[in-house]
Each structure stands twice: as structure tokens, then as C-alpha cells.
Amino acid sequence: MTKETQLQVEAIKNGSVIDHIPANVGIKVLKLFKMDSTNQRVTVGLNLPSSALGAKDLIKVENTFISEEQANQLALYAPKATVNQIENYEVVKKLTLSLPEHIRGVFKCPNTNCITHGEPVDSSFTVRAKQDDVQLKCKYCEKVFSREIVTECN
Ligand code: CTP
Ligand code: ZN
Known part of the structure; x- marks a missing residue:
């Protein structure tokens, strides 16, 4: 209890x-x-x-x-x-939760110009963590976003 x-x-x-x-x-x-x-x-x-x-x-x-x-x-x-x-x-x-190194097909890329929006491809991000700060880098447009930006727009 x-x-x-x-x-x-x-x-x-x-x-x-x-x-x-x-x-x-x-x-x-x-x-x-x-x-x-x-x-x-x-x-x-x-x-x-x-x-x-x-x-x-x-x-x-x-x-x-x-x-x-x-x-x-x-x-x-x-x-x-x-x-x-x-x-x-x-x-x-x-x-136990641990951050994955890659996330595919879960979150759409926050960059509206990213090619993943117009093509039938799965999104793909590399995850980088520095202490509490987590960033995701899109494999396609190579832009880097904070965890908050990615989770907020999804
Ligand atoms: N729980 C449940 N149904 C059960 C057993 C547990 O819904 N038959 C829920 C509890 O209400 C709790 C969670 O599962 O939200 C974890 O249960 P337990 O490990 O007993 O609680 P805590 O010791 O509070 O765990 P923690 O500190 O890891 O949150
Ligand atoms: Zn992108």
C-alpha cells in the first residue's frame, strides 16, 4: 500500500x-x-x-x-x-526507465519544413542527454530540439 x-x-x-x-x-x-x-x-x-x-x-x-x-x-x-x-x-x-539512443516513428519532427512531413518515411531522432537536459536530433533535417519542444508539439 x-x-x-x-x-x-x-x-x-x-x-x-x-x-x-x-x-x-x-x-x-x-x-x-x-x-x-x-x-x-x-x-x-x-x-x-x-x-x-x-x-x-x-x-x-x-x-x-x-x-x-x-x-x-x-x-x-x-x-x-x-x-x-x-x-x-x-x-x-x-x-527502470532509461533514455533510448534512437527514437523512430514515434514523434513528428517539430521542423515543419522537414522532409519527413511530405514523405512516407518514419521520423528518426538521435537522443543526447547532458544531466537533466535532453535533446533530440532529427536524422533527416539534422536540427536539434529540446525534449520539451518535441513532446509539446506531438
Ligand atoms: N497497484 C495497483 N494495483 C495493485 C498493486 C499495486 O494499482 N494490485 C499500484 C499502487 O497503487 C501503486 C503502484 O501500483 O500506484 C505501485 O505499487 P507499490 O509498489 O505497492 O507502491 P509504492 O511502494 O508506492 O511504489 P513506488 O514507491 O515505486 O511508487
Ligand atoms: Zn526533421
């Missing part, structure tokens, strides 16, 4: 819990994992009180397991999020 006396969102039997998502990022994470169009039960908590973050978003999805690769994509939006795998009501695994 959490430090709170009661769970803020009902416990799940099998599936994934993505916790400690910064407030206002939860909806983007839902879309990133296409959980806005799944048939599985998804419960979402937005702006929940959190001692560590002040306010946080939380996503619980039944019968769906977040892969290592997906967890790395999540690292771009929410580096401090935790991904828990639940089996028969128990937390059986916590995935």
Missing part, C-alpha cells in the same frame, strides 16, 4: 501501473501507448496529490504489459515515472 491511507485509484488484478507521471503529461502517455483506443479497462487519475511531485498523473491498464522499449519512450516524457507490472494483485516487476 502507498503512504496514503486509501488508494486514490482502485487496485488492478493484472496489468500495468504507470505512476509518478508529471501532472498534465498523463494524457500524452495514454496516446503514446495507444491506450486511448484499447478495449482493456483503463483507469486514469489526473492531478492527484503527491508528496514527491505536488501533483501527479497515474494510469492503470488491465491485461497490458509495458515493454522495455515502451518504457524507454516514456522516459522522454516522464523520466521519473515508475512502471509496475501487476500479477494477481501483486507488484511483480518495476521497470
